[in-house]
Amino acid sequence: MGVPRGLIRTDGARLNGVAQLRWDNAGNMLVPDGNSLIRRITMPGRTGGGGFHPVVPTRVLDSRTTTGGWNAPLAAGAPRPLTVTGVAGVPASASAVIMNVTVTASTAGSFLTVYPTGAALPNASNINFAAGQTLPNLVTVKVGAGGAVTIANAVGSTHVVADLVGW
Secondary structure (H helix, E strand, O other): OOOOOOOOOOOOOOEOOEOOOEEOOOOOEEEEOOOOOEEEEOOOOOOOOOOOOEEEEEEEEEOOOOOOOOOOOEEEOOOEEEEOOOOOOOOOOOOEEEEEEEEEOOOOOEEEEEEEOOOOOOOOOOEEEOOOOOEEEEEEEEOOHHHEEEEEEOOOEEEEEEEEEEO
């Protein structure tokens, strides 16, 4: 099988006679071969059905209100789960979610960690913040047990706001 000649632009336009590469639902690369035929190239390690699925940004947590069921700041050493499947069109089969997570009204400089529910607290941070600072960060996290993610705070307490933007 020959390799297509020319360059490929990400906007799908032809450059030197080669169209944009595409993927099928089984994770195979579809390559136009210049004769109006498409060659299917199996890509090891790719699985079908993956990819980013954007949703209309939806507030799934605001600890300053009852949205998300918390209604109180997140205290250090007291991680809380947040259900993310079945919300804003995220299916139970989603493997990960993308959220814009914001801290506000924190009592101390600290960091937040967002991780799969049921997993051990990792030695990582998603947002580092100073006392009193309001700071957002985009977080991609694997969905854990019960279709939830867990949010942990290291020091003091802070309100947390989370807007789901995709899965």
